[in-house]
Amino acid sequence: MCDYLAGKQDWLAYGLPIEGELTEAVTASQLAVREVSVCHLDDKLSELAQRLLPGGLSECVVVNEPGIVLGLLRKSIWEGAANGVTVEQAMEPAPITFRPYVRRDEIISYMEKKKMESALVTTPDGKLLGLVRHEAIV
């Protein structure tokens, strides 16, 4: 006999095949926008702004090389950033994240309680999967 210690939460978090009522629910995995702008700790905000502003983006996710989320940058931060300021100096560290199996109603409720416009969806080890926007899922 074997014991899958990490259990069902681990399985769900990686979007692996399941059966049951949750298969009928709309979850973060389905709601997440997969194309998200990313940047790295040593990127300069002024250079980042040139890359991001034409696209009208409102956030950029800070990741390391394996794609683990380290922080979040919002448009208000990179707009008008002074020369030389790096992402690491300006980012919002450790942003709130949802696991891919979280239901739509739970996400909306949490985002409204915390007055969040957007939130990230990640695996349990922090790998970026996408982003959910409140206005897009209500």
Next chain:
Amino acid sequence: MPESVTREEVQMLVHNGAQLIEVLGARQYAEAHLAGAINIPLPHLDHKSTAALTHERPVIVYCNDIQ
């Protein structure tokens, strides 16, 4: 003592015919369970409740998370 297995090992074992048992309660099982798993709540996990399992194939038990 059961051998601990990772998510990747579970996938491989199931692919090769392993049997999955969720030991949580019926409500939690109904909400979501690993594809192909059967439900035997932990208090009922004994020789009688597992009699229908094929003993030639590996058996993997799991609950909600590490606890």
